[in-house]
Amino acid sequence: MARYVGPSCKLCRREGQKLFLKGERCYTKKCAVERRAYAPGEHGQGRSKATEYALHLREKQKLRRIYGVLEAQFIRYFKEADSKKGVTGEMLLQILERRLDNVIYRLGFARSRSEARQLVRHGHIFVNGKKIDIPSYLVEEGEVIAVKAESKSLAPFQGLADFLSKYKAPAWLELDADNLQGKVLHLPVRSEIDVDVKEHLIVEFY
Numbered sequence: 001m002a003r004y005v006g007p008s009c010k011l012c013r014r015e016g017q018k019l020f021l022k023g024e025r026c027y028t029k030k031c032a033v034e035r036r037a038y039a040p041g042e043h044g045q046g047r048s049k050a051t052e053y054a055l056h057l058r059e060k061q062k063l064r065r066i067y068g069v070l071e072a073q074f075i076r077y078f079k080e081a082d083s084k085k086g087v088t089g090e091m092l093l094q095i096l097e098r099r100l101d102n103v104i105y106r107l108g109f110a111r112s113r114s115e116a117r118q119l120v121r122h123g124h125i126f127v128n129g130k131k132i133d134i135p136s137y138l139v140e141e142g143e144v145i146a147v148k149a150e151s152k153s154l155a156p157f158q159g160l161a162d163f164l165s166k167y168k169a170p171a172w173l174e175l176d177a178d179n180l181q182g183k184v185l186h187l188p189v190r191s192e193i194d195v196d197v198k199e200h201l202i203v204e205f206y
Contacts, residue, residue: 055201056201056202056204056205057205059197059198059199059201059202059205060074060201060202060205060206062197063092063093063096063195063197063199063202066113066195066197067096067099067102067113068101068113068114068117069096069136073136075206077092077095077096078092078202078206080095081094081095082206087190088203089199089200089202089203090189090190090199092199092202092203093188093190093193093195093197093199094187094188094189094193095138097188097193098138098139098140098187098188099135099136099137099138100120100125100127100132100134100135100136100137100138100139100145101113101116101117101120101135101136102116103139103145103173103182103184104116104119104120104125104145106169106170106173107145107169107173107175107182108160108163108164108167108169108175108177109147109157109160109180110156115156116135117135119156120132120133120134120135120137121133121135123148124147124148124151124154124156124157125145125146125147125148126145126146126147126148127139127143127144127145127146128143128144129144131148139184140184140187141184141185141186141187142183142184143183143184144181144182144183144184145181145182145183145184146179146180146181146182147180147181152180157180160177160180161177164177165177169182170188170192170193170194171185171192172184172185172186172187172188172189172192173185
């Protein structure tokens with residue numbers, strides 16, 4: 001399956017803000033955005049006035065990179081959101097939030113969405129008692145997401161107890177930190193989705 005394999009920090013610098021793609025590193029002084037707060041490349045420090053098209057494009061690219069999806073998949077999500085009742089931009093965000101890799105990240109079982117994606121692909125995650133190894137799986141209301149019992153002693157999950165004891169999951173998810181599992185209480189609404197994007201610009205772009 002195709003995926004971006006380049007430097008994650010370059011993506012944050014290109015968008016001019018932290019996208020939190022590298023977990024704990026993003027909260028330290030080692031963060032590339034902290035050290036070099038300008039776009040990568042030869043002309044990264046040059047000043048240029050963004051056109052209206054560029055503003056729309058950057059917002060779309062930012063959202064796509066936050067959730068780690070490629071262009072073709074993002075377009076499919078947009079078409080699905082456009083066919084639903086409700087505000088298209090909010091429906092798009094809801095679909096992206098429902099991705100299994102994102103849910104694992106939101107529950108605090110992984111420090112980044114890329115790490116969560118790897119946990120899912122390696123078969124460490126169960127949904128309603130069934131192993132799901134597809135990161136793009138969309139969770140539904142009432143589903144229970146849990147770490148495989150045999151995987152709880154592995155390195156990725158060691159030390160999570162202290163972190164989860166201070167962590168607060170989004171309101172649309174219920175976290176059971178002791179058992180490393182969570183439940184989808186309801187599908188997320190815009191006020192419960194903590195991403196700094198102007199989704200109306202993305203709708204206008206398409």
